[in-house]
Amino acid sequence: MPAPLETTCLSDLDCASSSSDLPGFLTDEEDCARLPPPASASGSPAPARRGAPGTSGASDVPGAQDDEQERRRRRGRARVRSEALLHSLRRSRRVKANDRERNRMHNLNAALDALRSVLPSFPDDTKLTKIETLRFAYNYIWALAETLRLADQGLPGGAARERLLPPQCGPCLPRPPSPTSDAESWGSGAAASPCAAAASPLSDPSSPATSEDFAYGPGDPLFSFPGLPKDLLHTTPCFIPYH
């Protein structure tokens, strides 16, 4: 019965260490089956390990009944050993998998940090969350690409914006294309018109936008895209989708 392992292996470390000394593995159950009841309650565990398997005194007891009993005991011990082996094998694989997973997540976080480091920084050194970093990077890349495109066209910022503005929109750029079809997570669900969310904060600074509208409003450090034409900066509410 693997019960002792199940109940004692509460942590990975416990189990990892217990699996390392497996070759000499002997469960408490085996010890109890093999040994006579201890004379005192505080018997040291060392004596329990004495005697190799098969060297018990049962063999010098004559009688088929005793033989059968001994066979049954051996079968039981073998089953316990194989189950424990299986359990500890699974355990050590799990521990290794956990370790790999941890490393993988650390690498992912390192890559995220590298991404943060090339994004425009903020005066208050606010660390972007993971999701903010990804969204901001996406928008930032889009904004840079847009800037390049305008530069290629040789258009001044104002004229360029004229061409960019959708007719139904005020001071607003079209949103960057969604990287996925999951419109909800990129905030387009609420804004069939890309300007819907931005209209309020732009027209009325006293009523700041909620996080459902967009994350960063005019004056927010996130507006400071290096290299972006100034007049384009004021259009950013529409291309910083959130939620």
Add this chain to the structure above:
DNA sequence: TAGGCCATCTGGTCCT
């Protein structure tokens, strides 16, 4: 105290 963010563990699935 509730909610957000994060790290970690875990089991399942896919790939090599």
Add this chain to the structure above:
DNA sequence: AGGACCAGATGGCCTA
């Protein structure tokens, strides 16, 4: 078979 990837669960920490 073993590793990579993924998503769900859980618990800790922090902030409004």
